[in-house]
Amino acid sequence: MSTKQIGIIVGSLRRNSFSRAVAKALTSLAPENLSLRIIEIGDLPMFNQDFDEDGNTPESWTRFRNEIKALDGFIFVTPEYNRSFPAVIKNAIDIGSRPYGSNAWDGKAGGIISVTPGSLGAFGANHQLRQPMVFLNVLMMQQPEAYISNIAEAVNEKGEVTSERTLDHLKNYLEAFSQWVNKVSAS
Known part of the structure; x- marks a missing residue:
């Protein structure tokens, strides 16, 4: 079984981002057949189709599109x-889907982990993000779903996920995603 290359798209640019802490935890929990790496999106200028049409495509857009095309799948945190x-995240999705006819996301495996410091488990973000991904033909894993509430309690002062319960949940999610990306890649 070959190693699948998976990009992690982190939806928070905040210095002490809980989403980035979860993404870093994922990289250390990945099963042997998954190679996970964070794909940076903070340097992407806001999408404007004129850049591509005028031949002034930002270098960061080109880098990002090439990175996305080379991957077998994605996990959005x-x-x-x-x-x-x-x-x-919406900006990154739009950049990766253009220019028209060059959708870098097309036909790849996808998953979503949503986090919140509150007690309501980030359901809205998770399900709204599914809409554009389905339209772009990203084959989204349906189960297990991953909503992480009270994330601030699971992360230490160094920005590391230390909650065994959360780490177990992430590990189980990655095992399922590993099976999903293999299934999608085989078809």
Whole structure:
């Protein structure tokens, strides 16, 4: 079985981001057949189709599109902002889907982990993010779902996920995602 290359898209640019802490934990918990790496999106200028049409495509867009095309799948780790996912993720989705006819996301495996410091488990962000991914033909894993409530209690002062319960949940999620990406890649 070959190692699958998986990009992690982190939806928070905050210095002490809970989403980035979860993403880092994922990289250390990955099963042997998954190679996970964080794909940076904080340097992507806001999408404007004129850049591509005028031949002024930002270098960061080109880098990002090439990174996405080379991957077997993606895991989005997103906070929930106002019952939705953050604009930085939507910007990355739009950049990766263009120019028209060059959708870098097409036909790849996808998964979502949503986090919140509150007690309501980031359901809105998770399900709203599924909509554009389905439209872009990202084959989204349905089960298990991953909503992590009270994330601040699971992360230490160094920004590391230390909660055994959360780490076990993430490990189980990755095992399921490993099976999912193999199934999607085989078809």
